[in-house]
Amino acid sequence: MTPAKTVLIVDDSRVSRMMARQYIAGLHADWIVEEAGTGEESLVKARATPPDLILMDVNMPGMGGIAAAEQLRQEFPAVPISLLTANVQTATRERAAQLGIGFMEKPITEARIAQLLAALEAA
């Protein structure tokens, strides 16, 4: 039994946040899920409740996901961050690799969320 963890979902799509939350709850009912709809909000949420895992969309209004991930990587160097994005371009994957963060393409499925959570548990 792993201790409950906190996952921060950052996505401007309410539907995507809802789906990710639903899959996380299905796999780990006791885990805490925080949500942010923008990059700026993710910084505020992470500072208030430091997460164990951050799932980050890329294309969002205002501060994009890459910039937010870069900032969060500096503030929370030990916290795994994974992009969860429809942007499947090689350039985006390379940027993620440069930042030392993961990459998972959308759509959000239970299998993809399970894979991300399993990596966190194994760490």
Added chain:
Amino acid sequence: MFSLSELETDALIEIFNIGVGQAAASMSAIVNETVRMSVPSVSFINRTDAARLLDGKAPEAGAICGVSQHYEGAFSTEAILMFPEDKSLEIVRLMVGESVPLKELTEMEQEAMCEIGNIILNSCVGTLANIFQRELHGSLPEYHIGTSDEILIASGSRHDTVVLMLHIDFVLEKHQIHGYVAFVLDISALHDLKEQINLYIARAMGQA
């Protein structure tokens, strides 16, 4: 008059075929069922003819809902995903599952369609960008509702704009839902696209 050689047309179809294959895989993952797609055929027509073509493909359909995204980079384009409006709630239901109450589902219908469009269009366009080895920067998705012509206008296309029309039919087999994708490019963008196609051909022939 803009034209492509036989080889360029063949390469264009092949590139979009790969892109659309990725989009179909994404669509299939969203709705959790087999998505059948036609081989893309490409034509360059003006907006009015494009709208007529789309209307002719679904004469029984009423309003159409469309999700568009503008891309800049290797070439500029407005990518539009279109579905019959009366099927959009059904598509959203397939995406989010049965657990969400109808009222909540209806409230989030437009937002959910935007996200579906975002995933499908980026899947296709992202694959094109990877093939061209160039980056394409996408805007946030916008939702439109209306006739084909109204959607093409709303997505920024003028009456005389040449539309690179991709005749791709998505069919969700179990639900018999048909969707279409269109790419709108002006003359300048078409020349940029042609240049990218020729670079792709040169790489394929080991000349670049």
